[in-house]
Every structure is written in C-alpha cells, then in structure tokens.
Amino acid sequence: MVNMKPIEVDETLTELVVSWRRHLHAHPELSYQEEETASFVEERLREMGLRPTRVAKTGVVALVEGAREGKTVALRADMDALPIVEETGLPFSSKRPGVMHACGHDAHTAILLGAAKLLSSNREVIRGCVKLIFQPAEEAAPRGGAPSMIEAGVLDEPRVEAILGLHVWPDLPLGEIGIKEGAMSAASDPFRIEVLGKSAHASTPHYGVDAIAICGPLLSALHSIVSRQVSPTDQAVVTVGTIQGGQRYNVLADRVEMRGTARTYDPAVRDRVERAIRSAVEGICSSMGGTGVLEYNRGYPPTVNDPFVTEVMRSLIRDLFGEEALFEVRQPALGGEDFAFYAERVKGAFMWLGCRPKEVPVEEFPTLHNGRFNPDERCLPIGVKLLANGALRLLEVLG
Structure with missing residues (x-):
C-alpha cells in the first residue's frame, strides 16, 4: 500500500535533532578525521537499539530492520567539515579554530540521526530494511569518501535497491524541496598544468623560454573552450584558480604551475572538454618553445537522479508538505557531490532542502562554503520527515 499514513516528527524529536546539530557544529572535523563525529553517531544509534558498524576508517553504517519482509533502501549523510574560519558568532560556534561546518554536513548528519530514531521507533510499519550510511570525506575531492564506503560493502548484505540523500540549500527558502x-x-574534474620553459636573464629573453609568457595565451585558450568548443545547448565550466611561478623579478620563469577545474553534466561533453584542455596545453606550449604537462583527474561524476525514484519522491513531497513545497529544479548545480558514486550503482535521488529564512533575500544569505553560513534550523524536522517517509514509500513501491 502506497497511501500509508506518514510517520510524524514531534517536538521532542525536533529538539533532539537541533541539539545534535549544534553539538556537531561546535565540534567539526576535516575529511577522514571524523573520529569524534563517528563516535557521537555510534552512541546515538546504540541508544536507539541499533548496532552500528565502523567502516572506511570513520564511516558508520547501521540497519533498521522492519517488522515485515521486504527489500532494502539506504539513506546517506555526509559528516566532514571544511578548513574555514567561522564568522557566525553563534553560541555553538566551532571550537576548532580554522575548521567549520560551512557546507551543512552537521545538519545532514543530525537529520539522518533523526530519521534513524523515527524509523527505529516505527519498525512495525517498515516493509524491509533501511540502511543508514554516515559517510566521511565528501569534501575530499577528487575521490571523496563515497568510493571507500562502497568498497567496504555498504550497498551489499543486504543489497540496497535504492538510495536517498539531501543537501541543505540556501538558494531555496525554508519549506521548499528541490x-x-x-x-x-x-x-x-580537477586538473594541474605544468608549463616548462628555460630560464634566462630578463635583459636577454631571447636566450630563454618564458613560461609566464606562455601562460597568457594558454589561459585565454582554456577560457574559450566552453564558448567555442562546447555546444550552446550543453553546459560546462573551465576555471583556472591558481597560477604560480617565477623566482625573481629579473629572471625568466622556467616553470609555472596552473591548477583548475572542469565541470560538466554530460559524459560526452566531459570527454570533449578534457581533450580540448589537453590539446591547448600541448599545442600552445610547444608552439612557443616550451613544454606543457597536463594532469587531468576524473573526480566526482555527475549526480544523476533515477526517473522512477524521482517520481516517487515528487509524489511524496506533495503528500507530506503540499504542492507549494515542491520545487522543480530546472538548472542543476555545477558543484560536485560524491553521492553520485552511489547513484551510479543503484537507483537514487538527491534533493535540495530549502534552508533560507523566507524573509531573507537570496543575495543576502551566506552561501555554502562561507564562514557565515548558518542554515535555518527549522529545516531539520522537514529533512527528517522527508528521509524517513521517503524510505517507507520506496520500500512499499519496490515491494
């Protein structure tokens, strides 16, 4: 039966989830250093009568077994923080200088803990099992923490049929779900370019090969890839974020390093952009007497939502929160998300959870990876209700 009564988040659970989020916010940990976070998650899960298992060093997985036989779906949250100085001024600000939950992973972890408590208190309505995946190192691009969790077998035994995840999203107002x-x-995809020339005195440039001079046309060529080699109907971004080189003001640089990133949605466009970057590096450097070396790393793949799971969640959002809560995303984000690795293996849906107070214009609200980012905590019970009931709905329709 699909039209089952939803399980609700009461005030007591809401207060718990808020307190968990604040504790996590005050004690952030960087990728693969989430020891205290993992221990906190394990303690809360044990209090619910669950049996958490540590995997992939700082990852945690647990299983909520329902009263009825059925399949298994997974809920995933990321746990790591960022090397950012917090500027929120909150009473529960980071106690670790230079480390902050500036991407909302404290909220994600608290939401999944809340969903775990809600589900474990309602086992009689669960048809099958819900696997809880608390993942480290989402910020550790280009690999991230998801591949290590998958290699550790979190999608197996029992085999996961579908997976859900979410991200607090400041572009959306509180109450909307994208x-x-x-x-x-x-x-x-991060890349690194090494431009090699030949040193010479600045007064005799004809005796050398100026690596800095090569970088000028190379940078222009890289920035023209999207506008001239990618169809206007496709989307891509190529950005060079750092350029470092040179030893002294009167010496031609013999080496310059450029680092950047390429963002794409379509696999064919991804291939085309990599080829174009490689062609520009090799061609321009050699034409100016130098050598170009490209290290191009395939990082997170695009996060692709399964049509079936997406439609199930669309219907659920309407049922739980009303038509006005459903935000139909038109423009996907160009940021990377390692939930993509799970969605490559099993059917999945990733959602954006509105976390900006409705009265605050989007341009005035601190964005993700900002030292002042602080999601409206009223989004937390919405996320709990969404994930817990999403798992129930998927188990029912999967049979």
Missing part, C-alpha cells in the same frame, strides 16, 4: 530527474550536480 528535485529533478537526471543531473542534479556536475562532474567535478
């Missing part, structure tokens, strides 16, 4: 089938976020 979703679409297809790409929700981009492939994220």
Whole structure:
C-alpha cells in the first residue's frame, strides 16, 4: 500500500535533532578525521537499539530492520567539515579554530540521526530494511569518501535497491524541496598544468623560454573552450584558480604551475572538454618553445537522479508538505557531490532542502562554503520527515 499514513516528527524529536546539530557544529572535523563525529553517531544509534558498524576508517553504517519482509533502501549523510574560519558568532560556534561546518554536513548528519530514531521507533510499519550510511570525506575531492564506503560493502548484505540523500540549500527558502530527474550536480574534474620553459636573464629573453609568457595565451585558450568548443545547448565550466611561478623579478620563469577545474553534466561533453584542455596545453606550449604537462583527474561524476525514484519522491513531497513545497529544479548545480558514486550503482535521488529564512533575500544569505553560513534550523524536522517517509514509500513501491 502506497497511501500509508506518514510517520510524524514531534517536538521532542525536533529538539533532539537541533541539539545534535549544534553539538556537531561546535565540534567539526576535516575529511577522514571524523573520529569524534563517528563516535557521537555510534552512541546515538546504540541508544536507539541499533548496532552500528565502523567502516572506511570513520564511516558508520547501521540497519533498521522492519517488522515485515521486504527489500532494502539506504539513506546517506555526509559528516566532514571544511578548513574555514567561522564568522557566525553563534553560541555553538566551532571550537576548532580554522575548521567549520560551512557546507551543512552537521545538519545532514543530525537529520539522518533523526530519521534513524523515527524509523527505529516505527519498525512495525517498515516493509524491509533501511540502511543508514554516515559517510566521511565528501569534501575530499577528487575521490571523496563515497568510493571507500562502497568498497567496504555498504550497498551489499543486504543489497540496497535504492538510495536517498539531501543537501541543505540556501538558494531555496525554508519549506521548499528541490528535485529533478537526471543531473542534479556536475562532474567535478580537477586538473594541474605544468608549463616548462628555460630560464634566462630578463635583459636577454631571447636566450630563454618564458613560461609566464606562455601562460597568457594558454589561459585565454582554456577560457574559450566552453564558448567555442562546447555546444550552446550543453553546459560546462573551465576555471583556472591558481597560477604560480617565477623566482625573481629579473629572471625568466622556467616553470609555472596552473591548477583548475572542469565541470560538466554530460559524459560526452566531459570527454570533449578534457581533450580540448589537453590539446591547448600541448599545442600552445610547444608552439612557443616550451613544454606543457597536463594532469587531468576524473573526480566526482555527475549526480544523476533515477526517473522512477524521482517520481516517487515528487509524489511524496506533495503528500507530506503540499504542492507549494515542491520545487522543480530546472538548472542543476555545477558543484560536485560524491553521492553520485552511489547513484551510479543503484537507483537514487538527491534533493535540495530549502534552508533560507523566507524573509531573507537570496543575495543576502551566506552561501555554502562561507564562514557565515548558518542554515535555518527549522529545516531539520522537514529533512527528517522527508528521509524517513521517503524510505517507507520506496520500500512499499519496490515491494
């Protein structure tokens, strides 16, 4: 039966989830250093009568077994923080200088803990099992923490049929939930270019090969890839974020390093952009007497929502929160998200959870990865209700 009564988040659970989020916010940990976070998660899960298992060093997985036989779906949250100085001034600000939950992973972890408590208190309505995946190192691009969790077998024993995840989203106001089938976020591919020339005195440049001079046309060529080699109907971004080189003001640089990132949605476009970057590096450097070396790393793939799971969640959002809560995403994000690795293996849906107070204009609200980012905590019970009931709905329709 699909039209089952939803399980509700009461005030007591809401207060718990808020307190968990604040504790996590005050004690952030960087990727693969989430020891205290993992221990906190394990303690809360044990209090619910669950048996958590540590995997992939700082990851945690647990299983909520329902009263009825059925399949298994997974809920995933990321746990790591960022090397950012917090500027919120909150009473529960980071106690670790230079480390902050500036991407909302404290909220994600607290939401999944809340969903775990709600589900474990309602086992009689669960048809099958719900696997809880608390993942480290989402910020550790280009690999991220998801591949290690998958290699550790979190999608197996019992085999996961579908997976859900969410991200607090400051572009959306409180109460709205964004979703679409297809790409929700981009492939994220970092690259490094080494431009090699030949040193000479600045007064005799004809005796050398100026690596800095090579970087000028190379940078222009890289920035023209999207406008001239990618169809206007496709989308891509190529950005060079750092350029470092040179030893002294009167010496030609013999080496310059450039680092950047390419973002794409379509696999064919991803291939085309990589080829174009490689062609520009090799061609321009050699034409100016130097050598170009490209290290191109395939990072996170695009996060692609399964049409079936997406439609199930669309219907659920309407049922739980009303038509006005459903935000149909038109423009996917160009940021990377390692939930993509799970969605490559099993049917999945990733959602955006509105976390900006409605009265605050989007341009005035601190965005993700900002030292002042602080999601409206009223989004937490919405996320709990969404994930817990999403798992129940999927188990029912999967049979």
